[in-house]
Amino acid sequence: MKPTLLILAAGMASRYGSMKQIDGFGPNGETIIDYSIHDAIKAGFGKISFIIREEFLDSFKSIFEPKLKGRGVEVDYVFQNFDLTPFGIDKEIERAKPWGTAHAVLAARNQINEPFCVINADDYYGYDSFEKMAKFLTTEADDTHYALVGYQIDRTLSDHGSVSRGVCEVNALGNMTEVNERTEVYFKEDGSVAYKDTTGEHPLPNETRVSMNFWGFTPAVFQQSEPMFREFVMANEENPKAEFFIPLVADKLIKTGTASFKVIPTGSKWFGVTYKEDKEIVQKSISELVANGVYPANLWN
Known part of the structure; x- marks a missing residue:
């Protein structure tokens, strides 16, 4: 059974100022998602699932279905x-x-x-990552091994300032033991990496490995x-900014012994877009x- 690519595209892009998920970055207006889908198809994925807000549906259909x-x-x-209510919670939380x-x-x-993998809509991951994840999902993954x-x-x-990164601790078996969020990671003048x-x-x-939200399940x-x-x-109903992130799930599955997470190394270069100022860098x-x-100049021709 071919794996599925699940693309997280429901974000509101408040820091970007518009829907960066469908903004054009390639020479013919290709979105970042286009390059991820192109690489996923080449790697052997059989289904593309977009996680979106319902009001985005017409835009996504008109942009991606013809391609x-x-x-x-x-x-x-x-x-x-x-x-x-689908989760058995009979209350409205603002x-x-x-x-x-x-x-x-x-x-x-x-x-x-x-089996499926999860990626962000606004991140470029590189073909090597999709190829290796497709192989894992079709030959190794099971209900206790992600x-x-x-x-x-x-x-x-970035060459333009510090960033936050989830730094992976990896054991001798190549499995993640934990992810530590480092909020100020940067290049030093000599090209080495440090965090504060x-x-x-x-x-x-x-060569430290970090998670860029590319998961296989x-x-x-x-x-x-x-x-x-x-x-x-239930624990965060009074906290409107609390978010249930994938690393929280991974951490609990690891610590309870429910599942392990293999860290698949890649040499691909990652880049993404958070702010409007990032657009020129991504286009370049x-x-x-x-x-x-x-890639060809016209990705889908």
Whole structure:
């Protein structure tokens, strides 16, 4: 059974100022999602599922369905909303934004019956990552063995300031033992990497692996994470900014011995867009990939 690509695209993009999920970055207006889908199809994925807000549906259909018609992949849509009754929670909780990435994954629980991977809509991951994840999902994944792609930290940083990164601790078996969120990671003048916290500056080896939200699961994760979500909602009903993130689920599955997470190393360079100022950098990065023959100038021709 071919795996599914689940794309997290329901974000409100408040810091970007418009719908960055469908903004054009390629030479012919290609979105970042276009490049992820192109790489996923090439790697052997059989279905593309978009997690979106329902009001985005017409836009997504008009942009992506003409491109994907006849390409041998199924396309469907999952709506992330504020309705908690499907999770057995009979109360309305006032919120301005959805409940986070792990809640978005749970929204797909009735539409995915095969191994799948989860990515962000506004991040570029590189073909190597999709190829390795497809192999894992079709040959290794089971209901207690999941994965994430681990990016080399110096291939995810910005030349324009510090960033936050989830730094993976990996054991001798190649499995993640925990993810530590480092909120101020940056290049030093000599090209080495460091992070700062309340105790000062600390070096990080350039080959340190970080999570960029590229996860691989089987459908068992829905049943495993749903009780966690109910507990999270009850504990955070008075906190409108609390979000149920995928690393929270992964951490609990690891610590309870329910599942392991293989860290799949990749040499791909990651880049993404958070602020409007990032657009020019992303456009330049894609132009370089096209110039180097990684992608054709017109991706879908």
